[in-house]
Amino acid sequence: MSAIVGIDLGTTNSEVAVIRDGRPQVIAVDGESIMPSCVSVDANGGIIVGRPAKNQMVAAPESTVLSIKRKMGQNTQVTIASRTYTPEEISAMILAKLKTAAEAYLGQAVTEAVITVPAYFDDAQRKATQNAGTLAGLEVRRIINEPTAAALAYDADQTKDQTVLVYDLGGGTFDASLVVAQDGIVEVKASHGDTHLGGDDFDQLLMAHVDQCFFEAHGIRLMEDLKARNRLWIAVEKAKRALSDVPFARIREEYMIGDLHLDMEIARSEYEEMIRPLLRKTIDCVHRCFKDAAILPGAVDKVILVGGASRTPLVTELLSQVLPVAPRHEIDPDLIVAMGASIQAGVIKGLKTSSILVDITPYTFGTSAVGIFNGMLQNDIFVPLIHRGTALPTKKGEVFLTMHDGQPAVDVRIYQGEAPLAEDNIFIGNFLVEGLKDAPAGNEIVLTLALDLNGVLEVTAIEKRTGLSKTVSMQTGDDGASFDLDRARENLGDVLGLNHGESSRLEQAGEEKHQIIVIAKDLRKRADALLEEIDATDADELRALLSESQKVIADGDLSKLARLNESLSDMLFYLED
């Protein structure tokens, strides 16, 4: 039986996924789960697609095609190395590369696909997408809307009636859609967007800013040189992504033009002010969507983030100001649409599929700082850095300022919880950073929190002007799935009438549970590293055990998990060198 895949044919990037062991699995292309929707030619004039084509962009910008999705359904052509192609043909090259990667991964022919398109695509654009699939040797079993696919990824069976806002901010396009699931029918009720608004525009703003700074320093416009311009684009895009996680990003490119180097720093606050007007436009689209669908924002059950640029923290901040629920971002926003498409593909094949399982932190982690609470200045405001629901591992940073002139040290205090005042949350640990420079109040301290799969929180504080830094590891007791024993105990008070002996037994049980899950995750890492190297039968057996282990973690059946750990460990003993 040939396999059926789900494909997100995106403006900037494309992805392919398939159902394996009942769950969506994104297939890597050229070693990456995201493939640039880019077509170019190599040195011999042969067509190249994906990452190699994108890499070629700097050397051969004139024969590189990007964003072909924008032209789908139009009667037009693009030229690559003096040959012309229709948008369907270019898209077919992208689809063919995804198909080949899927075939290599699955070890069998892939002849059918479900392909996603934006909800606003008209008939001509849908038909063009279908034709591209056919050209690539794929029978397109269904064309489904991207927001519907995203909603499916979070809720595969769609048995619960709900209203979902899908906020999709990609590289070149923005869409807000209201998806309503009712009586098992999933429908896009309204969709609004801007086909020329996305992360690329943020890049343009950053490029213009860097270009201006470079011009002021050297009197040369980087934007006027095609190669320098493309290098600049790659550099600012990287900095932009970094700014989603840390408060400052450095842009450093040697010999940018002649023997001049580019070296500058951008602050997230500065960048956010550049893009705020564009993000305000996206919020206006969200409001229009509600109006069109005659649904009140308060009726939304879930907000789903889709598209790489939705990782921008300002997106979550602005959406949280107008909606009753915090946006969900635990499924990778770059992969969610392809995963949803594969769920639909699985349904067509009659496969039983379940929603995506991801390791997330169920807790928020942050620090204490001086700030305003209830209109009063307080020295104990809780400032969250890692929000609950964030996929693990994760790393987030913010900048803080010293309060006093000549302040010699800062006390970094870390808490877990949601309460606005730090002291109402669970205290995790603290440390002092001493020997700060004798500077006026406002000395910048960059605080970064990194949380790994085992719940170990690594806290780093750096005095920005000197680089003086201190890193401390803290155990949060968080395995991504365990419950908060302390809080539960406090909540229950004497309700259970436990004596000290019983409560310490409970604590021990919590610790054991934590250990079993940590061991399972360790074994999974070791097994994942082996899968590619071992023979197919062993790999299948290993995959079956891993999938069983994942299911058992979700079900919380720990004695079964302990037995599975043993079986996995035995198997790895034989397979590892």
Ligand code: AMP
């Ligand atoms: P998509 O079209 O969904 O593949 O989204 C691609 C866009 O997302 C590009 O503009 C990327 O630069 C942007 N992007 C990817 N990762 C991040 C990130 N971590 N923070 C901000 N933008 C990002």
